[in-house]
Amino acid sequence: MKTRITEMFGIKYPIMLSGMSWISLPKMVAAVSEAGGLGVLATGPMDPDQTRAAIKEIRSYTKKPFGANATLLFPGAAQNAMVLLEEKVPVINFSLGKGDWIVKAAHEYGGKVIATVVNSRHARRAQDYGTDAVVVTGHEAAAHGGDVTSLVLVPTIADAVKIPIIAAGGFGDGRGLAAALALGADGVAMGTRFMTTEESLLHDYYKELSIEKTADETLYSTRFDGMGCRVLDTPAARKAIKKGFDPIGALINSRIIAEQLHLPYMKLFFGVMLSGYKNAKQLGYMATAFNAIMRATEKGDKNKGVLTVGQSTGLIHDIPTVAELMDRMVKDATAITKKMSGMAS
Numbered sequence: 177m178k179t180r181i182t183e184m185f186g187i188k189y190p191i192m193l194s195g196m197s198w199i200s201l202p203k204m205v206a207a208v209s210e211a212g213g214l215g216v217l218a219t220g221p222m223d224p225d226q227t228r229a230a231i232k233e234i235r236s237y238t239k240k241p242f243g244a245n246a247t248l249l250f251p252g253a254a255q256n257a258m259v260l261l262e263e264k265v266p267v268i269n270f271s272l273g274k275g276d277w278i279v280k281a282a283h284e285y286g287g288k289v290i291a292t293v294v295n296s297r298h299a300r301r302a303q304d305y306g307t308d309a310v311v312v313t314g315h316e317a318a319a320h321g322g323d324v325t326s327l328v329l330v331p332t333i334a335d336a337v338k339i340p341i342i343a344a345g346g347f348g349d350g351r352g353l354a355a356a357l358a359l360g361a362d363g364v365a366m367g368t369r370f371m372t373t374e375e376s377l378l379h380d381y382y383k384e385l386s387i388e389k390t391a392d393e394t395l396y397s398t399r400f401d402g403m404g405c406r407v408l409d410t411p412a413a414r415k416a417i418k419k420g421f422d423p424i425g426a427l428i429n430s431r432i433i434a435e436q437l438h439l440p441y442m443k444l445f446f447g448v449m450l451s452g453y454k455n456a457k458q459l460g461y462m463a464t465a466f467n468a469i470m471r472a473t474e475k476g477d478k479n480k481g482v483l484t485v486g487q488s489t490g491l492i493h494d495i496p497t498v499a500e501l502m503d504r505m506v507k508d509a510t511a512i513t514k515k516m517s518g519m520a521s
Contacts, residue, residue, distance in 0.1 A: 177506055179362040180340040181214075181309060184288060185267055186241050188212030189506050190363025191353070192311075192342055193370055194318075195245030195269060196484075197221050197466075198473040199377050200367075202230050204498075206237035207375040211499040216269055217244035219256040221470070227259045241266045243290070248273025250462070261287075269311065272320075276305040292344075294322030294329075296336040303337045310337065311365050314345030315396075318367050318486040319405050321345045327359070334360025348488035350508020354516075357509070368486040374497045379476030382408075382483050383495060391490025400482065401465035408483045416468055416482050 179190040193200055193208040195218035205215030217234060219227045227244070234242055244265045246257040249272035260268050261281045270278055271292035279289045283306065291302035292311040299310050312333050314326030322329060326345045334341055343361035346352060348369035356364045371378045372386045385408065393409040399420040400407060407413045465482070472481030496504070 177510065179357070181342060181363045184308065184340060185214055187214050189502055190342075190357075191502055191505065192216060192243075192363060192365040194344060194365050194367030195219070195243075195247075196318075196367050196371065196473075198470055199371060200245075201377055202233040202237060204370075204375050204377060205234050205242050206240075207373075207498040208370070208502075209234075209238045209240040209242045211502045213502055214267060215242045216267070217242070219244055219260070220247050220250050220253070221466070222256060223252060224255045224259045227256045228263060231260070231263045231265060243267030243269055245269040245271065246275070246278065247271050248275065261285075271311075275302075275307070279306045279308075290342065293333070294320070295324070296333050299333045299337050303339050307339065309340040309342060309362070311342045311344050312361070314343070316487040317345030317406065319407075319484040320403055321406060321486070323404070326356075330356065330359040330361050345486060346488050348486075348491040350505045350510075351512060352488070352491075353505050353509040354512040357513075358516075366488075367484075368488045369492060369501065370498065371485070372492050372495055373501055374495060378473055378483075381476035381478065382472055382481075385410075385483075386485060386489050386492050387494070389485075389489050391487045394485060394487055394489065400468075401462050405465070406484065406486060408485045408489065410478075410482070412468070412472075412478065412480055413482045416464075 177189055182190050189212040191213040193215045195216040197218045197220040200216055200218040205217050208215035217230055244260050246253050248270055257278055264285045267288045268278055268282055269290040275291060282289050288308040290309045290311055291307045292313060293299045293302060294313050302310055312330055313321050314329045315321045315324060316326055326343055330343045340362040342363045342365050343356040344365040347356060347364040347366055353364050372383045394406050395409050395413055395417060396406045397417045398404055399417045468482040469484060471477035472483040
């Protein structure tokens with residue numbers, strides 16, 4: 177299956193792993209790349225040394241192209257992005273910030289850069305400063321999808337830009353892949369579907385829960401991490417959303433994050449405070465959410481864990497290997513395309 181992104185990134189299938197904290201780690205990244213897609217390392221919870229070590233680990237598992245993300249709103253993200261550039265990671269995916277400096281530096285060594293966007297304005301801006309492709313995230317997606325569903329958002333942005341589009345939000349099988357290509361995308365990015373595979377590091381409790389839950393059993397709210405965020409509908413998630421912003425909890429969890437990222441706590445604290453009330457509150461929200469997501473993914477915590485998932489959780493019925501999933505998707509998408517072509521003739 178050839179599209180503009182398979183040609184651009186040198187991959188077999190137009191399927192990308194979304195960078196999911198505590199899940200999109202070296203072995204998972206390598207599994208997706210080895211199976212013919214684009215594995216993407218999640219650097220959010222990592223410090224620069226951990227990021228560098230993870231990149232080296234990926235390269236010990238695979239010689240295939242891979243990527244890494246940089247969520248620029250997170251503390252320490254710029255430093256992690258610098259490591260990605262120093263290590264000449266083939267593909268860098270940035271989000272929640274302006275990545276023009278990443279584009280310039282990556283292009284100097286022949287790297288490619290993807291911006292994650294949720295509207296046409298951001299997509300055009302990314303195209304203007306040389307971004308190679310965009311991940312277009314619809315409302316169905318896990319975590320921070322846009323206000324518009326993929327069915328409308330993807331063709332809208334396809335009309336607005338000339339660079340390749342990777343559709344995210346609601347895609348989990350061959351039907352979705354075929355639909356994305358029909359809408360004007362050049363491939364799909366998946367997080368929720370890849371979470372429930374054999375290689376995924378998601379706790380088994382939440383893998384099984386993802387199979388049990390239906391498409392309408394997710395929650396979307398700004399009260400979990402301060403932005404529009406979609407999570408699995410569980411008692412813990414409902415409790416977290418009802419509680420909303422928790423200054424004391426944010427303060428406690430910010431210490432945990434500082435320790436995890438090996439950042440001096442007081443430097444982090446005063447840096448956040450000096451960034452303005454709105455930004456400080458947002459980072460406080462995210463500190464609490466970070467802890468809840470980590471509890472779910474790593475520990476399987478039923479009482480305090482909250483898992484970000486997309487509505488495509490309703491499409492999950494098994495736990496295949498990454499290679500089995502991708503081969504099945506491409507086979508089904510190819511069959512659908514041929515069927516549709518026959519209908520048109």
